């Protein structure tokens with residue numbers, strides 16, 4: 123079976139994000155980049171499918187040169203090949219354009235299932251998999267916590283988490299797109315031999331011209347979302363502790379505050 | 388001059404760090420309290436290739452260069468110094484001993500088992516009356532047709548209770564003294580090998596340290612490692628990598644202590660401000676960081692020479708003595724920055740303080756390292 127896993131390189135979740143002086147972006151200096159944590163679940167699922175049913179896992183990522191490192195990390199964990207969509211003109215692509223470029227690259231290789239994370243932990247848009255399904259005309263299930271392939275490998279049953287936390291079981295035919303939630307599996311650590319072998323695996327570099335796009339279809343120019351300005355969320359004020367011996371009295375103060383200050387009841 | 392790691396080395400360091408911080412660090416206190424590292428941990432380490440780090444693929448190893456190995460050791464020591472020393476002995480004193488000095492038959496027999504973690508290795512040189520003066524061993528291994536007859540007592544054997552194989556040193560020619568020492572491979576299950584009770588230790592308590600005693604114990608002749616009566620050379624050759632390993636352990640412990648102290652100094656408020664605002668604390672932090680960096684560079688320099696197969700006994704000793712003394716200075720200051728809380732077991736610096744102490748003792752005391760260094764100068 124041909125398994126494609128879409129991954130993104132994002133700042134480590136422990137990064138203290140700072141905005142640059144003109145508000146046009148974040149300060150990238152000193153940031154440690156990692157594979158988007160949700161994509162790690164997608165990759166793990168892909169590698170498990172390969173181990174169970176045979177086949178090949180191809181990791182695909184759109185990003186600057188440094189994203190190669192993220193692809194290499196995935197190769198160390200068990201993916202077989204990498205594709206790096208790497209062109210300066212891709213920079214600044216929104217979810218729509220990103221999915222468009224990914225779709226083009228994926229449509230040129232064989233695939234039975236496409237796995238992604240449910241969202242990137244950088245912009246948290248949670249859109250690429252849906253656009254991708256649209257461009258490739260495929261069914262998709264998002265926020266998947268459990269995945270089961272039918273024995274004839276023609277369909278999958280996915281358990282997903284709905285908006286209100288309710289669980290849904292959805293069956294769709296393959297090929298399809300699955301966007302992973304964190305409970306899907308327990309991602310493995312890369313083994314040392316895995317890391318040593320990763321450098322011998324192929325990472326194909328694809329540029330604007332390889333994919334037959336023109337520069338104004340991609341990057342900021344092709345994007346529908348324009349980011350005007352970045353700012354940090356306001357710092358949260360410290361909580362207030364209501365002192366008092368008598369619970370009734372304390373509750374009365376609380377209700378008054380909720381009503382008059384917080385204005386939520 | 389280029390201070391950059393290769394891409395492989397960087398990836399290995401990052402992955403070792405990830406495993407160490409996520410998997411080992413949360414358990415380190417428990418290992419310390421229970422004086423034990425559970426078998427499952429070794430099983431996981433085996434699956435990830437940490438039990439045969441520098442062995443070639445042919446024997447099931449991970450084929451790391453020595454620098455990568457040292458980077459792993461530093462990261463593991465940051466999380467759990469007890470596990471680090473156990474792995475260090477297994478990889479650099481046992482696997483490497485057999486790989487460097489073993490016959491092809493011995494390599495095929497032992498290395499795959501060790502690399503897969505089915506077997507754990509230990510290294511046994513020290514005796515109750517022969518420590519720094521390793522040439523004065525009393526344990527004998529006398530050749531009797533097709534076996535060696537072993538009598539004597541060995542002390543402070545790291546991995547003693549969990550090991551399946553001992554790289555073991557004894558006198559095969561007692562008259563020749565230090566020129567009559569040989570190295571033998573002793574399997575755990577031989578008759579008349581008595582493995583003593585677990586030693587109760589100040590630090591690295593998760594590591595299993597034991598005494599071994601042999602009473603007319605027979606070891607097949609083919610278990611001789613290297614040439615007969617050339618054992619001391621093997622012991623000393625191995626100690627070079629062992630010492631760089633302890634250097635890396637020292638740097639790891641020190642870095643962990645600095646990280647904790649730095650964080651704590653930002654949280655702890657006295658006189659209405661975080662204590663990191665006080666210059667007395669800032670200067671401590673600055674000295675700790677500078678010393679650690681210097682130690683790390685000495686360790687990497689020695690590791691670099693070792694990886695290029697350049698003789699580096701003096702450089703290894705410099706790295707070991709400097710890094711271990713830095714580690715003890717740093718853990719001491721880290722406790723100081725924590726005040727009374729640093730004296731309590733709830734805070735990791737309490738463990739680092741105890742764990743660091745042994746780095747100035749094993750694989751040659753600080754005094755022994757200075758002897759090696761000054762011999763190099765006066766030669």
Ligand SMILES: Cc1cc2nc3c(=O)[nH]c(=O)nc-3n(C[C@H](O)[C@H](O)[C@H](O)COP(=O)(O)OP(=O)(O)OC[C@H]3O[C@@H](n4cnc5c(N)ncnc54)[C@H](O)[C@@H]3O)c2cc1C
Pocket residue numbers: 476509510511512513515516517518519520542543544545546588596745748749750751752753754755
């Ligand atoms: C936790 C732990 C684990 C260990 N694991 C192992 C192991 O796996 N395998 C193994 O073989 N050994 C192991 N050892 C033993 C360790 O290597 C020895 O303890 C060490 O070499 C020192 O020997 P000693 O304890 O006999 O001290 P001694 O040699 O008795 O030293 C006592 C003091 O005298 C000093 N001294 C001795 N000779 C001189 C001299 N000529 N000049 C100046 N000063 C001198 C020493 O530096 C030291 O300060 C371990 C020890 C510990 C504590």
